[in-house]
Amino acid sequence: MAKKTVKTSPRKPAKKAVKKVPRAAAQTARRASAGKSVKKPARASLAVKNKAAQAARPKAPARSPVIDLQREVEQLLYRQAEHLDNRRWAEFIDLFAEDGLYWMPAAPEQTTGDGVPSIFYEDRDLMTVRMKRVSHPHAWSQVPLWGTSHVVGNVTIEQQDPKSGELTVRSRFHMMEFRREASRHFAGSYLHQLVRTRDGYRIKLQRVDMVNAQGPYEYVLQVWV
Amino acid sequence: MLRETLPDLGKFIEPDRVHRRVYSDPEIFELEMQNIFHKVWTYVGHESQVPKAGDYYTVLIGRQPMIMVRGSDGKINVLYNRCPHRGAMLCGDRYGNAAKGFYCSYHSWQFHPDGKVKSIPLAKGYEGTRLSLANPDCSVKHAARVDSYRGFVFASLAADGPTLLEHLGDAKIAFDDMCDRAPEGEVEVVPNCFRVIQNSNWKIFLENQLDALHPSVTHESTGRASDEVERAIKKRTGKAPLDYHYLSAFITPFDKWDQVQTVNYPSGHCILQGYMGLRPQDPDTLAYEAVMRKHYGAERTEEILSVNIHHVLLYPGLSVQSPLQQLRAVRPLGVDKTLTEIWHFRLKGAPEAMYRRALGYYNLVNSPSTMVNADDLENFWKCQQGLNSEGGDWVSFHRHAGQDDNENGVIKSRWGTSEAPMRNQFRAWSQLMGAGH
Numbered sequence: 199m200a201k202k203t204v205k206t207s208p209r210k211p212a213k214k215a216v217k218k219v220p221r222a223a224a225q226t227a228r229r230a231s232a233g234k235s236v237k238k239p240a241r242a243s244l245a246v247k248n249k250a251a252q253a254a255r256p257k258a259p260a261r262s263p264v265i266d267l268q269r270e271v272e273q274l275l276y277r278q279a280e281h282l283d284n285r286r287w288a289e290f291i292d293l294f295a296e297d298g299l300y301w302m303p304a305a306p307e308q309t310t311g312d313g314v315p316s317i318f319y320e321d322r323d324l325m326t327v328r329m330k331r332v333s334h335p336h337a338w339s340q341v342p343l344w345g346t347s348h349v350v351g352n353v354t355i356e357q358q359d360p361k362s363g364e365l366t367v368r369s370r371f372h373m374m375e376f377r378r379e380a381s382r383h384f385a386g387s388y389l390h391q392l393v394r395t396r397d398g399y400r401i402k403l404q405r406v407d408m409v410n411a412q413g414p415y416e417y418v419l420q421v422w423v
Numbered sequence: 424m425l426r427e428t429l430p431d432l433g434k435f436i437e438p439d440r441v442h443r444r445v446y447s448d449p450e451i452f453e454l455e456m457q458n459i460f461h462k463v464w465t466y467v468g469h470e471s472q473v474p475k476a477g478d479y480y481t482v483l484i485g486r487q488p489m490i491m492v493r494g495s496d497g498k499i500n501v502l503y504n505r506c507p508h509r510g511a512m513l514c515g516d517r518y519g520n521a522a523k524g525f526y527c528s529y530h531s532w533q534f535h536p537d538g539k540v541k542s543i544p545l546a547k548g549y550e551g552t553r554l555s556l557a558n559p560d561c562s563v564k565h566a567a568r569v570d571s572y573r574g575f576v577f578a579s580l581a582a583d584g585p586t587l588l589e590h591l592g593d594a595k596i597a598f599d600d601m602c603d604r605a606p607e608g609e610v611e612v613v614p615n616c617f618r619v620i621q622n623s624n625w626k627i628f629l630e631n632q633l634d635a636l637h638p639s640v641t642h643e644s645t646g647r648a649s650d651e652v653e654r655a656i657k658k659r660t661g662k663a664p665l666d667y668h669y670l671s672a673f674i675t676p677f678d679k680w681d682q683v684q685t686v687n688y689p690s691g692h693c694i695l696q697g698y699m700g701l702r703p704q705d706p707d708t709l710a711y712e713a714v715m716r717k718h719y720g721a722e723r724t725e726e727i728l729s730v731n732i733h734h735v736l737l738y739p740g741l742s743v744q745s746p747l748q749q750l751r752a753v754r755p756l757g758v759d760k761t762l763t764e765i766w767h768f769r770l771k772g773a774p775e776a777m778y779r780r781a782l783g784y785y786n787l788v789n790s791p792s793t794m795v796n797a798d799d800l801e802n803f804w805k806c807q808q809g810l811n812s813e814g815g816d817w818v819s820f821h822r823h824a825g826q827d828d829n830e831n832g833v834i835k836s837r838w839g840t841s842e843a844p845m846r847n848q849f850r851a852w853s854q855l856m857g858a859g860h
Contacts, residue, residue, distance in 0.1 A: 302792070304617070304790070313775070313779055313782065314615075314782075315613060315615040315617075315767060316786050317786075317791050317792050318790075318792045323652055323656060323667075326648075327645070327649045327652045327670065327794065328648075330644075330652065332644075334643070334647060334648060335644075336643045337798065338644075338798045338802065339798050339800075339801040413618070415618065416620045417619075417622075417800055418791050418792060419791055
């Protein structure tokens with residue numbers, strides 16, 4: 199029974215998608231759709247299950263520009279998280295537009311980082327200082343090396359400027375850090391303002407609101423969250 | 424009781440070295456709470472944190488959870504955060520407004536913002552007992568003494584002792600230098616507090632504050648990184664923002680650090696001379712100086728702006744960076760755990776550009792993403808770990824010992840890298856702890 203469920207689940211459309219979207223995107227899409235369909239119909243009756251399978255098949259057309267955009271944005275966000283977790287600082291910085299800013303407000307009600315206290319408010323030059331610091335052999339706090347794992351989800355395109363094509367994207371993240379025998383957790387929302395460039399979308403502004411931003415910090419934040 | 428079980432503290436303190444136990448022994452920490460933090464003046468906050476009647480902030484004085492609250496008469500009270508009925512904490516939040524009074528969430532006792540009891544519910548049940556509205560024990564207890572200097576509020580839990588002004592002494596220049604730089608002679612808090620916990624004893628932080636020997640070592644990575652980017656920006660645009668200099672100044676060479684003097688007072692307070700050159704002649708500074716001259720006249724303006732301080736340490740719990748209008752309050756949480764609360768202030772009447780300039784330092788050096796304290800905190804933790812070890816008992820403060828100038832008890836270092844501030848802090852510690860020297 200379970201086997202059959204898996205078989206009728208919408209794997210096929212995902213396979214079709216392979217032809218139209220880049221490999222990484224297709225993999226993500228496959229994972230996402232498989233996760234959804236395996237769980238739900240498994241508990242349902244056969245009739246409902248088949249219905250669900252039928253309904254799901256035509257509803258995942260890889261050709262839709264809306265879905266393509268959604269995937270492209272998601273890939274950018276995932277890539278950014280992977281750069282952080284793999285300590286690819288230069289690649290992380292390169293995801294920002296030339297005038298891009300990384301901002302973690304000091305308080306959730308802030309509407310701009312300009313002229314107010316911020317936990318981070320960094321342009322590419324300040325980001326470069328941070329990158330050079332952690333890469334310096336005498337950055338004492340880098341020994342022992344620490345690791346992070348980011349999970350990004352709930353990706354929603356909130357706005358698309360009809361003229362400039364600029365996107366406002368909201369997502370949620372959960373990050374676990376392990377450093378010197380201790381784990382820390384940071385979680386919250388990202389707001390990405392993305393601009394279209396020759397190299398694809400780049401970050402004009404990334405706003406990071408952590409639910410635990412206002413608490414006391416046991417040790418500091420050495421790089422971007 | 425503790426005192427009986429402890430060996431003579433005098434054995435732990437010598438003029439040029441101290442025993443590791445003063446940093447690692449929980450019993451000595453408890454004695455510090457009783458003899459230092461529960462007696463001396465502790466910084467509780469700035470008046471502008473609580474502008475309206477009923478506004479409050481909670482704060483720790485030693486082991487005591489307290490509330491700084493503005494009463495309906497406009498006066499600032501510092502209260503124990505405790506309901507006199509069954510002892511429940513009155514304010515569970517960090518800050519808020521209690522204009523209508525404090526309301527205990529356990530049995531609904533109510534108090535005016537000045538702590539006086541307002542109502543006891545179901546009063547009939549207390550008839551014939553000592554519990555009544557007229558009994559002062561039914562009101563919230565006040566800190567024994569509260570005073571302020573130029574808007575900065577301090578409290579002492581001891582009824583006797585030096586006045587606030589006596590305690591501050593010449594180190595009150597911390598607040599004078601900060602406030603005088605405001606054309607209106609006052610500062611106003613920026614309502615944001617960064618809080619960072621250090622896994623180390625509170626004294627390690629204090630010693631580090633005036634340790635001119637450490638920046639080029641501890642902060643080499645940040646200093647070099649910022650220096651490189653600063654040069655690149657200068658090459659590109661001709662001029663780099665001061666932000667980069669805040670960080671690159673940490674790799675000032677040792678001979679330059681030796682030219683930075685420390686002034687050490689018997690109370691443990693110390694002043695570290697300025698080294699960042701915070702008076703550039705750019706249009707923003709010139710515009711600010713013009714506003715200053717309008718308020719103070721040319722002569723007084725020059726006097727104010729010539730004060731060259733990096734920061735002032737007010738023993739045992741406050742580090743004030745007057746020229747950048749920020750301060751760090753030290754709240755010991757345990758023998759190996761210390762909280763710092765970091766605040767920033769605006770110069771009233773000064774152009775916005777001056778605030779923004781100091782804000783860069785607040786964000787880069789003092790926020791939780793600090794590229795500077797990241798390596799300090801790492802070292803503090805290592806110190807605390809090392810001091811738990813039996814690999815050696817003594818912590819050395821020998822550098823330039825016996826070579827400082829002593830002017831009527833005020834010790835001035837001849838070399839900036841002298842460990843005079845640490846020796847001086849233990850002179851004050853011994854006095855407060857009754858340990859002799």
